[in-house]
Amino acid sequence: MQSRVLVHTIVFLFLIEALLARPVATPFAHSGSSSSALPRRSRALVTTVSRRAVTVRQRLRATQAGTLLPTSEAVDRAPTVTNTIPTSTPSEPTPPTSTSTPAHSAFRDPVPILMYHYIRPRPGSDDPLGQRLSVDPATFQAQMDWLAQHGFTPITLSELAALRAGLTPAPPHPIVLTFDDGYRDFYQNAFPILRAHGFHATVFVVTGFVGQERYLTWDMIRELDRSGLVEIGAHTVHHPDLTTLANPESEIRGCKDALEHVLGHPVTAFAYPAGKFDARVETAVRAAGFRQAVTTQPRWATSGDDPLALPRLRVTGDLTLAQFAALLTG
Incomplete structure (x- = not known):
């Protein structure tokens, strides 16, 4: 802006200088005086204008060079702007990208989804249900070693x-490991083995039991979630x-809300308690925002299965x- 004002000033002064330098009809013309012989006052005015033009030209050059020549004449001072409103040049709009376009071929092979409960020493015959649902840590270690030796890649449900x-490439022999109810022995016994192998898993938490003697605490749940290996899923209140x-x-929603409040991100995996569900329950699970849900139907999951x-x-x-x-090869 300052340069533009100086340029305009120079042009104006040059115009005045040119006009004053032109021959003009004066009372002295008939006496043979030269056209350049102007009256004394006119010559003085031309001199003043010329000096101002030179000064302005010098200030313009100084401004373009990034410096301002000092001057004591108020008429030569350029105004200083102290409250400039910042402006930004709008960037070219970025074309929207589609998140629904598959980047890879959709994986259609059947995938086994394993269901565990306790990972602990098996109780005695006085607890037949607990005995059946409990896998000894040494047995679990042998199973995970077998998966690693045979090229399986444990992943989460999501x-x-x-x-x-088709959003991610398929790893070799994907398999999903799930653990129901959110027992504390998962954190104590299963997680160290999974972590040693770099295996992923999904743990379904009953939020109303969190912190009780045999169950995970909220701090444990946060740690598992932040490990990058464990997906926390919902298993009702x-x-x-x-x-x-x-x-x-x-x-359904109460469990989801509690988990999301603690974890700070969406929870999209659900497990039906005891595998029991019907059309009404599945509708409620879908309405709550879950994208995958697991049952207890005993077979491999196919690409044509209902994701809920x-x-x-x-x-x-x-x-x-x-x-x-035999479960994984037969």
Whole structure:
């Protein structure tokens, strides 16, 4: 702006100088005086204008060079702007990118989803259910070693959904490891083994049981979630049979809200308690915002399965390593 004002000033002064330098009709013209012989006052004015033009030209050069020549004449001082409003040049709009376009071919092969509960020493015969649902840590270690030796890649339930959608490339022999109920022995016994192998897993938490003696604490849940290896899924608030409830939404959404409040991100995986569900329950699960849900139907998951009714293979405490291998190779 300052340079523009100086340029305009120079042009104006040059015009005045040119006009004053032109021959003009004066009372002295008839006496043979030269056209350049102007009256004394006119010559003085031309001199003053010329000096001002030179001064302005000098200031313009100084301004373009990044400096301002000092001057004591107020008429030569350029105004200083102290309250300039910042402006920004709008950038070219970025074309919207599609998040629904698959970057890879959708993975359509069947995938086994394993279901665990306790990873602990098996109780005695006085607790037959606990005995059946408990896998000894040494047995679990042998099973995970077998998976590693045979080239399996344990992933989370959400990672399986990404494979099915073609959003990520398929790893060798994907398999999903799930752990129901959120028992503390997962953190104590299973997680160190998974971490040593770099295996991923999904843990389904019953939020109403968090912090009780046998269950994960909220600090443990946060640590597992932040590990990058474990996906935290929802398993209701109190583990009821959802098909018997007049309002299953409170159990489903209440669990989801509690987990998301603690973890600070969406929870999209769900496990039906005891595998029990019907069309009404599945509708409530979908309405709550879950994208995958698992049942207890015993078979491999296929690409054509309902993502809110995925089957799983139960791993029981009495399963031998050969039987475990048969689940995944037979």
